[in-house]
Amino acid sequence: MSNRNTEEAIMNARKNRLLLAVTLALARVTAVAAPRDDLLAGYAAAAKKTDPAFAGFSATRGEAFHRNSFAGGKAATPTCTSCHAKDPRTAGQTPAGKAIDPLAVSVSPGRYTDPAKVEKWFKRNCNEVLGRECTPQEKGDWLSFMLSQ
Amino acid sequence: MNLPYRPIALGLIAVAFSALLFQRAQAGGSHYFAPVNDAVVKEECGSCHLAFPPSMLPASSWQRMMADLKNHFGDDASVDAATAAHITDYLVANAGDTGGRRYGDKLLRGSSTTKAPLRITELSRWLREHREVPAWEWQHKDVRSKANCVACHAAAERGYYDD
Numbered sequence: 001m002s003n004r005n006t007e008e009a010i011m012n013a014r015k016n017r018l019l020l021a022v023t024l025a026l027a028r029v030t031a032v033a034a035p036r037d038d039l040l041a042g043y044a045a046a047a048k049k050t051d052p053a054f055a056g057f058s059a060t061r062g063e064a065f066h067r068n069s070f071a072g073g074k075a076a077t078p079t080c081t082s083c084h085a086k087d088p089r090t091a092g093q094t095p096a097g098k099a100i101d102p103l104a105v106s107v108s109p110g111r112y113t114d115p116a117k118v119e120k121w122f123k124r125n126c127n128e129v130l131g132r133e134c135t136p137q138e139k140g141d142w143l144s145f146m147l148s149q
Numbered sequence: 150m151n152l153p154y155r156p157i158a159l160g161l162i163a164v165a166f167s168a169l170l171f172q173r174a175q176a177g178g179s180h181y182f183a184p185v186n187d188a189v190v191k192e193e194c195g196s197c198h199l200a201f202p203p204s205m206l207p208a209s210s211w212q213r214m215m216a217d218l219k220n221h222f223g224d225d226a227s228v229d230a231a232t233a234a235h236i237t238d239y240l241v242a243n244a245g246d247t248g249g250r251r252y253g254d255k256l257l258r259g260s261s262t263t264k265a266p267l268r269i270t271e272l273s274r275w276l277r278e279h280r281e282v283p284a285w286e287w288q289h290k291d292v293r294s295k296a297n298c299v300a301c302h303a304a305a306e307r308g309y310y311d312d
Contacts, residue, residue: 096198097297124225 035113040143042115046136054137062145065138072131080129080142088149104149112143182252184308187239193228194236198296199305203240204249205269207262211240214267222267270295 040057047054067086069078076095077083084092084100089107092100101108112118126134134142182202185191194200203211215237218227228236245253246262259273260266269275282301286292291300298305302312 093293094197095294097291097293097300098196098198127225 035115039115039118040140043136043140057140057144059145059148062141065142066145070130073129077128088146103146105147106149179255180310182308190236190239199298203243204245204253205256207246207257208241208244209263209265210267211244213265
């Protein structure tokens with residue numbers, strides 16, 4: 001009898017531990033995903049403000065944007081892929097020769113979790129490539145593309 | 150007393166010579182520049198190019214550079230005021246004529262520390278050390294820029310700039 005009780009107690013303890021592990025794992029996934037969702041939500045809200053017909057972001061449009069050539073920015077960097085790789089899963093290279101980590105979230109899981117960093121680079125790079133700031137729609141589309149990769 | 154002067158003298162010379170060698174080896178043969186060990190500086194100054202060791206330029210250069218990040222060699226590299234102040238403090242404290250003197254001393258020889266040179270690659274000592282590198286090597290697609298130290302100095306990120 002006492003043996004059975006001990007066994008049950010051990011099983012219960014195991015179940016509890018498993019439950020705890022699963023909860024913790026879920027919490028961690030949410031902790032990483034939350035800033036990205038917040039970013040997208042922020043861009044969506046801003047896009048809606050300027051365009052009442054805003055109908056969500058599109059990774060396909062984001063991909064086209066990523067590869068498009070623009071005339072407004074610097075001659076040396078007409079497109080995102082002047083420095084970043086055409087395939088977001090591979091590394092890019094800065095004009096100074098330094099490697100840039102891949103943009104795709106599947107390869108660089110730490111990306112887009114610090115909103116200030118995302119905004120800093122949108123500001124710099126959009127100015128370099130387009131000669132202006134990117135619109136919330138462009139940012140959201142592009143980010144959706146990278147999150148889908 | 151009849152001391153064996155010759156062997157003793159030779160022995161002393163050998164000891165002195167190895168001490169000299171050891172000292173050089175410890176200092177990385179004068180091609181060692183302590184890498185940036187501040188997380189903010191590493192992030193802000195090391196995204197586009199190698200985070201250059203502060204000892205490669207005098208303090209006046211870092212002050213001049215940090216005062217005009219909007220025109221940073223053709224790029225807008227501006228950061229917020231608090232970050233800029235933090236970076237400037239670090240660079241100035243560890244510059245080649247302040248805290249990083251023992252690393253930067255040789256590289257800065259023959260260069261003015263008051264004229265605030267902005268390009269490491271224009272220091273006369275740097276030019277002399279690289280005079281044998283042919284043009285085609287600089288233009289190689291894996292090099293692209295004289296700021297790309299790592300292309301040839303494989304251990305540059307860790308501070309070693311030997312051949």
